[in-house]
Structures are given as structure tokens and as C-alpha cells.
Amino acid sequence: MSNESAFELSPANRQAGISALVDLPADQWTERWDRIITPPGVKERLLNAMLFCLGPGRKMSDVGLPVHGLILLSGPPGTGKTTLAHGLADRAARELRQRGIASGVRFVLIDPHALPSELLGQSQRGIARLFERAIPDVAHDGAPVVVLIDEVEGLAVSRRWTSTDTNPADVHRSTEAVLTGLDHVARAHPNVVFVATTNFPEAVDEAVLSRVDILEVLGPPSADAIVEILRDSLSELPNTTMDLAGDRLQSLADRLAERSIDARQVRKLVFRAMVSGGTDLALGSRALNMDDLERAISAS
């Protein structure tokens, strides 16, 4: 198994809006799957969708069973969309390797902000270059490729939304370029799967949403999930003496669940507890206890 190995990113790729190329599986990426807690069934569906798209699904008729290879993760900030998208690609790479279907997955990160601005049709041309040249370049040998478009509303903003904008024409053209691009890649490079994320689904163009093969909505964690996340974060600390199976942790989680706190904030509470209980605690010469955690939760 390889460690994370980034491909050499050529200036042309960077200019085309690709901000990272990573060869998966990679050791450091397993936790991006294992440590993201989702409701039952979510991960299984996502993994199967990706495997279907990278495997048998793409040999089928695109009229009979139209599969675009487009997975959308939607949800508020801090619910694990970006991390899970990485983890999903890594998990799929492991599965494909283990089953002898492929040696891994090439992971491509798109940075919408790196694309040219919406000036004078620049962004439309930039998007066309990304989908018609840069992504096909990465996918040319037929090996599985996963492309992450984080915060897709930045790239394919709803045309309905922008209709009252000062300069809607260019935004429309950019969104149309994304649609054309998605269709082109789906047709010409069935070895490519897109994973898009958004915390603003209303702003994503309807025709893009219509091309989505599977949508998973992630929300704030349940009380049980909060317990699991707190335990996981606490396991990072060297010498906690806390009773991680006790009722107190459960009742803290119940309180947090009532507030609809996001998972990122749940983990940050452990950090806050660590830095609010004195220097000894911060420097590790005193162990964190349940009172520290309770105080941090009450103060937040």
C-alpha cells in the first residue's frame, strides 16, 4: 500500500483549475472514511454508487440507464462532506484493488476559485478547457478517476438564481459549460466519477442536479453519533481517565444534539476543554476529565 503520492502537477493542469492530483489508496486517507460518522446506510450507498459507476454501470446504455457518474453530498458546514468525499475515493480505490479490478484510483481536486473569473466569457472557456482537456488528459488511459468538485455552486450556479444579477449572461454560459462538460466526460470517459459537495443546494443549477446519480444529505449528528465522535476525538488524547462508556457522556451528547451542533464543532469542544482547564491540562501534565468537558460545553 502506498503512502499518499501526489502526481506532479503541471503548470497547465494548475492553470486549468486542477489543484491536486493524488494516487489512491493512501495510508493517511483511511481515516477520512473510518472517522466520519454517518447515519446507517449512507456510506454503503455511496461506496456502491461509486463502484457501480467505475465498474459495470458505465457499460450500459446511456438512454436505457443514464448514469452520469455524479455523486452529490449536500449539507450544512461541518457535516463531513469534503472529508467523506476524500474517504470515499480512497475506500473505492481499496475495494477495486482488493477485487483485482484496478490498481487504484486517481484523485483529482478541482478548485473553482483557480478558474478564470467571469470576465468576457473567460470562465466559460476555462470550464470548457477543464472538462474537455484537463480531465480527459488525466483519464486518457482508462484507469478509474475520481474528481472532487468541492462547493459546486461556485462552478454551476443556478441560472434561475442569477437571472436578476447584473451580469447573468456569463454566469449562464459558465453553467452551460459545466453541463456540456459533464455530458462530454460521461460519454467519452466513463472511467471518471465526479463527487460534488454543496452546503447551498438551492444555488446549484437544476440541470446539474438532474444529472446527479445519487444525492446524500448529511446533517448534524444524532446524540448517538455525537457520543461516537466525542469518544473518537478523546481517543486522540494521551492519558484521559474519562469513563467513555458512562451516562455522563451520553447526557452531554443529548444536550449537544438538542442544539443541532455540527460534527466539526463537536470535535472542537474537546479542543476547547483542553485549553480552558489550565496550562497543566494544555501541556498534557494533567489528564482531561468529564468536568472539563462539561464546562466547555456549558460555556459554548
Ligand SMILES: Nc1ncnc2c1ncn2[C@@H]1O[C@H](COP(=O)(O)OP(=O)(O)OP(=O)(O)O)[C@@H](O)[C@H]1O
Ligand atoms: N460526520 C462527521 N463525523 C465525524 N467527524 C466529522 C463529521 N463531519 C465533520 N467532522 C469533523 O469535521 C472536520 C471537517 O469536516 P468537513 O470539512 O469534511 O465538513 P464539510 O461538510 O465539508 O464542511 P464545509 O461545508 O464547511 O466545507 C472533519 O475533518 C472531522 O474532524
Ligand SMILES: [Mg+2]
Ligand atoms: Mg467542505
